[in-house]
Amino acid sequence: MSDKHDVVRAIENSDIHSITKYFKTNSTFTHDELEAFVKTACLSGSYQVFSCLIAQQPFQLFLNGQRDTTNVLYRLMNAATQGGNVDIMTTFSRLSGIKWQDVHEDQLSEHLTPLLIASIRGDTDAMQFLVDEGVDPNNGTTRDGNAPIAMAAAHGFTDAVEILLDAGASVDLRNNNGESAQDLALLYNYEDIVQLFYQASNHRALEQVDGETIKTTISKLRQAKNYTNYAVRERENIDFNRVQNKISKLKARIHGCIDHQ
CATH class of the missing domain: 1.10.287 (Helix Hairpins)
Known part of the structure; x- marks a missing residue:
């Protein structure tokens, strides 16, 4: 009989053989344990591990049982975004039937969305995938009130900022301290990003x-x-x-x- 720690270890080590063996000998894992396994697989970024895991019967029943209570699926889809594997993200959306623009977690003063997570990490592949899926480029805030574009700017992710601007992200949003994304780029001396904001402002002026x-x-x-x-x-x-x-x-x-x- 295997316990949850054995399964987590196997997932983290991408040990497909052990994962398969554990679920053949034990199908009595709790709901919370199954959620933890899926989350670990999502965070691992290994599509092989993820696909092996969800092929096991307990997970098929687990995912089907979450369709009416989306909070668990939202958490797992955010974890998939954090793992950064677009194939996992694509598969999870298809299996759950949930659109990426609907995914969010509200924790205290945070409004955690996949795009916010990807922007914090500067994961341009995940960001472009989400933008192509139709997510709102302004949706999501940290506890400090920073939107996706503010977090990308604060971390110096030039390509990420460019993706967000191209998707229509607002340059006028301000955090709880009254700072805009451009203010943060100036504060941390990211000249390329500051230039992007100037160009975006000029483009908006031309459109008007x-x-x-x-x-x-x-x-x-x-x-x-x-x-x-x-x-x-x-x-x-x-x-x-x-x-x-x-x-x-x-x-x-x-x-x-x-x-x-």
């Missing part, structure tokens, strides 16, 4: 540009009384540079060239 409105504004500036309705001698003494500069900047915005100054 209404070309027709700007053209109308230019037309009004050109027709303004303080620009045209002066006698010739009076006009010679007027500096029109400010008006011309404003027109030039408005034109530049239409063409997507914003003056950063």
